[in-house]
Amino acid sequence: MLLALLAFVSNSNWDPSQVSELSINWQEPVSFEVVTEPVATLINLTKLVMFDFHFIRTSCFFGTDNPVLYFVGRLLTCPVACALLLCAWVLQKMLGRHKPFNTVLNQCGVMIFAFFLSITRATLIPFQCVENPNGTSSMMLHPGIICYQSEEHALFAALSVVGVVTQPLAILVLATYVIFTYPSRVAGGKGLRFSTRYRFLLHRFKPSSYYYGLVLLYRNAIIALLPTVLVGVPEVQVPLMGIMQTAPWRTQMANRVDMLLTDLLLVTLLSAGPLLLLDEASSTAVLGHHKAGGGSLSRLMKLVILQHSSVFLDSDQLQNLDLLFDIIRTSTKNVVVVLTGELLSRSWCAGEIVTAWKNDIHTVPLLCEGFERLSDEAQKQIPSLWTPHQVAQLASYGIQLDDVNLAYSWLQHELTPLQMARFGPVCGREKVVVELMNVCGLSSRRTTSKTAGHVSRPRILILSSYMEAEYLSACEVFQILLQAHLHVECEVVHDFQQIATCKPFAYYLIALLFRGILRDEDFIKLLLYATQTCTSSKRALELVPVVADSNFEVPNVDGYWAL
Template sequence: MRSCLADAVPIVERRWLPSAGGIPLGLWNLYGSKMELDTPSTIFKILAEEVLGYHVNSDVQDVGTAAEALWKLAGCSPSETDSCHEQTDFHITFGVTFNANVSVEYDRVQRLQMGGLLENLASMGYLTRAGIYVTQALLQSAETSTSRSLLDDYRSYDARYHQPQSFFDDVESIDHSQLVPCAGWLTSSQAALCENNWWKAPTCRFKGNGSCVPCLTATVGRTAYRVAEIMDKAVAHSMPIALGVTRSVKDLHDLVAVHRTLFVFWEPDVTFLQLHPRRISFPKHNPLLWLRGDYSTDSQAEDPRIVVSSDLMMHAPDVREMLLKMKWSLADIDAMMQDGVETKALADGQIQPNFGEMLEVQLSSGNWISGAAWEGACNWLHTHEHIWRTWIPQADSCLHGQGLFSVADTQWLERRQVGAVCRPCEPGYTSVMVTDETGLDTAVCRLCSPGRKQSSFSAQSCAECPAGTISQSFGQTECTKCPIGSFQNGTGRSECIQCPENMDTSIKGATTEDACICSDNTYWQWEQQRCIGCPADFICNGSFMPPLQRAGTWAEALEGGGYSIYYCRDVLRCPEALPGSCATGRTGRACADCFKGFAAAADGSCQPCDALQLWPFILIPLVVIAVVPLLVFAGIVLSRARKVAISVFVVCLVFGQLVVCLQSLEAQLLSNTFPPYRRLPVSEAPTNAIYQFDILWVDPAKAILQSLSIFSFDIEFSCVLPPRNHLMEYTMQLLAYPVVLLGTFLVWSMARFTRRRVSFTYFVNFHGIILIALLTAMSLSVLRPFQCRENPNGTSTIVTKTDVICWTTGEHIALILLACVGILAYPVAILAAISFLTWKYPIWLRSSSGLEVLERYRFLFGRFRPERYYYGLMLSFHNLVVALIPATLVSVPALQVGIMGIVVCVKLTTQSLLWPWRVDVANYNDMVLSAGLLMLLLLASPLLNLNEQKAMEFVAVLLACVMFLLPIAALLAASAAVCFRLRPQSKYSMFLCHHKAGAGALCRFIKLIVHKYGRMNIFLDSDELDDLSRIFEIVSSDTRCLVAVLTPDLLQRMWCAGEMTSARKSGIPIIPLYCDGFAFPDADCINKIESVWTEEQQYTLTSHGISMEDIKAILQGFL
């Protein structure tokens, strides 16, 4: 590769652009086949390579328009704009003229990226023009003529006043065969009157060929160059022009060189330089006329521009600085082009260059022109060094956007020093112009101060951080948004302003204090004008929204902006809403009451009363009216049909047990329905009743439990009574049974005058059954005022009447007094009566009126076996304990499940051991119902949620105690068993082994005589044994001696043989008592003894450890 300058930078020392690992500086050679633009490009290439020391890629490209060159600099194409933000291979192009089309395309490219992809950097210093030219020889000839015509002025061609044809050749002297026929260059939108291939203007056509001025233009490509413009000017200014079109630029050059004629061309250009052409001037260019298609004014002079890619400042700022200073005059361009062509021609062996031929070759290939341009550019550089040396930037004279940089120390500098170079300022830095001690200007890169940022290269200033953002340190490339809970209303700040206490912002980057809102779990207190913490049992969603009461709680607004929180009976009654809100139709504290005429619905609201809500008030009178006929009918049936009476008795037993079981379920419902509200998120809160030990009952079990409220007399009175009339409601509940008692008594009294009288015994039994069956329900009802639960505000309210404050209000004191009366009237009186009757029962039974007592109190004693007559009292106490659980343990919900389970287990165990009911069906039914209750508690226990720490600790202590007591109980049981086995004396002094048919009376006589005269304990199986399976164990463990009453069939009885064998194996003395008719068995009978008993009897003996050999051995002893 040749060099132009003597001190050129060697190729090995030239630089690559730093992007993408190193690429050459790309020079897009626009219009590479036109010499006037290639010469400035060549000068730039020489200076960039040999002076600045860059690798330059300047391959000649055949690009049709400047608009396409813009896309090349952007690194993409109009159809593929996605790659426009990527790396480009070309950075610079010379000679872009911004006509209307190019300007539109330039704007389109710029819009693809903020700040633009291109930079319209500078003018090249001269203007390019096109028009009608006349040679210098013709100008001088006209100026020296008698007319003194100025042929470079359009007015000299006005045929009305001048005769310009006298200075030009006649059109007939020009060979028209060298011209293109009009049909060859006319377009579809043009029309022309041509004669011998000449298109004549009107002034030429009317006056004949002798009055015409020939004007030639060439075909460029397939288009006749500017024919419409030339003819438009000729017509507008009365110019007698005859326009001809040559086939090529070479033909145009040849004809102009030998004929006196006008010609159409452009400048600067080398083709006609030797003829020294002069452009004819016309009126000043009028762009509005040209837009309308009127070309009578002069053409627009175009300013060729230097366009670069926008990243040139970042990659090569010194190249950009040089481009800003590069300027040429039109004479410089002409001289360089002429010098280059002549130098090239001489180098090719041509004495006189043929410019027309050379231009034709240039237009067709463009291959040789770079050589000629290089020669002209190099010669110009040699002769004009004083000009281009001023273009070269000094290494340490940095431009605005650059800064001094030490390559050796790899750091930015604040002053000039040896080895300093200029580099674009990096992001986070700004370029600052400074004047050093020598008085010369340069630039340094300094870090952006806090509150400012810069994210681009070559920045000339740092931008202030906008409102809502900050930069806290030097050299920030981006501003950081203020975090949640802060804002910044100013610009250029380094710290965010914190929102007031308990306030946050909903977004990052807040710009005003108005963006601060109450944070989560706080709310806006209007009286204090600040955000305060969310009260307990409230939901605060922040912002400026008021707090919401949790579902299941009710908030009462207090003076000063505070709230008093009460628990509701049901979460559905108090929805999650504004403080004090209730479900539809509800009113009062904690939404406890329905408006008069409304009744509670399943969804927690109150709906207008209908027949469904009024059924208790309709049913009770019907029951009272119908009970006596039922008693009469039952009395008649029972007295006449014993089988029917027994069946009815069994049914009544089963039904009574079911009623008691349902009351136990209702007790569980009461203990599980009204808990302290659990503080859960709304999404976890139960959707229905929350139970006291946090059992989340689910349907359909929940609906079934809620339907049992009738068994505790929990009846809504709002259909007939106004709200908050709790004394009246409670009084009506207490008087419910006395009303029934009085009504039935009146009916019974009237029935005495009927033909079939009802005994007073039936009346007593009927009410006895009611009292025993409904003892739990009555106890639940009268104890309800004592069921007080603590609220978050420190007060206590009744669980079922949440608007009644306990212990401090007159209303509750009145309820307590009524409850005391109710307790004395119902559970205390009933249990006292049952206890008294149970205590007197054995005495009355042995008296003369025993049968009458048995009939009168059959409701209490007739249901049980005679020896278990006391079980009625035990069952009544059990029912009372069931009712006491929700009342006494209301403040300890975690304990209620366990206590209820223990009570049911004790009752189930007691019933299984005592087997008290008179009929087996009742015993089995009682076991099934108790087991069902126990299963219900076990199945509900996984739903138990001990969310309170205190409750969890309490249950943990109970579990530890139970786990500690279990091994102790097992140890005590084992010790008792051992002591029982090892006790020194037997329970029975004598065991009478006998055959009942042969010696039953004798044995009874023996026992009576012994009891009469001694204190010996005699075992007689008919008196002592309930379970035959234990008879052998009694012989071996609890007997001192066995008396065998030998009767004829004794030895053939399986049980008698087993008893004697057990006594012999245990070492118990056997005393034989021979009776008449007893015969000793012989050996044959002994050997065949197994044939006497069935296989089942033999299996029974074997299961107790008695074999046939043992029996034969004991029988051998009688021989």
């Protein structure tokens, strides 16, 4: 119970030791001059959480009551605790109880994370100065030390600067680096080791909210700054207490009404917060594609782009073409047309292209393998492939057949396309996506998912047939989603050499099943090779089949004999 209370105090916005510093004339039940023994114990415990060791009378041990010594003790509290953890780890290692170094690193990280508010406040103590009647200012904690004029305060300030740089600032820089590089680490296959090393920062929250640890650290840093910035006006730190204390209105009733209205405003704002609707349709790019020919590729591109900016996939809104065209017209800056074999023959894709052309939206054609430019004659024949209902549906949105012909000519002959290779390593497709983002004016933080020299040690292997490019893209999408959900390194394997390299580290083999996959001889050979017992690890991979195609059918007995 006591540990839970200390953890709450150290991670919350509320600093109990600051309550006694507010300039409020407390009534008898809560007076800090006359307190009962349990209340005094609670106050002393909160001081201990804030590294205030005055109440334990350290002068009895050191023979002096030096304020600098107290301050140095506060600054060294966390480093000494981490050093003790390191010594304990070394001792256990000498005794034969081997533990990974990440264990002591995470223990120290948990302690730093829990007491970050206390660490930051301790380093800023020399700058908490209050004004004196003679115009000078002195330290709040040590009123006998004149701020900015005495040599003793200069020593305090120097120690404070060293403490800020080596502790809270260094912690914030490290945490910022970890959070901002974590998505690229996961996408690059190094997420497992990275998240294990920084488990104290990443594993306390849901995978989708991995960044919240950084939010808490910055929030606590701002909270620690408030007593320093607003040290002369403590009522501002607690606005409602300021209203109750100063009572600015002439009548007591007016002051009470003011307080109640302030309460009502806060309650109203807090209650209305969950009802706020964000404009999810607003995006920096729209990916227009043919679902059968480029659905998985577009989904892969969306996952990569989402690490840097917002993007909208048109297949997510096919049930409402009006909204789809309106998003292109009013809520996006770029349209990316994924040119696959049958895209230009689809009516809703034609509507997207015409809408972008009419409204002068920046459009980038992405030329994929298998796409062939249409001749003028073939281009004019495209509307004959549509049903009367589809033609009427486009006309209801102001899209005429002549507009389609002109927009197709604009797309194929006036715009500069980017080339997208559908096969090969995924890093090639990611490079094209990064180039695409640069063309669209979007910032990117990385170039590829894997750094040079990276040795993959996946726990899960993903295998499928690569007869069609969409199958490979589906595997790559599955890899990204699985890594983000499990925080485990995964790898899409393409050949025998890659399987042999990754197999000693892997435990599971996931086979994505598509229609006709069992007739692919290359897939069968790779599957048989991957399921053999590994000579180095002396274990066989556990096979996990996943049906990724609704048209996949399990063969009957005759079908197996035919295979």
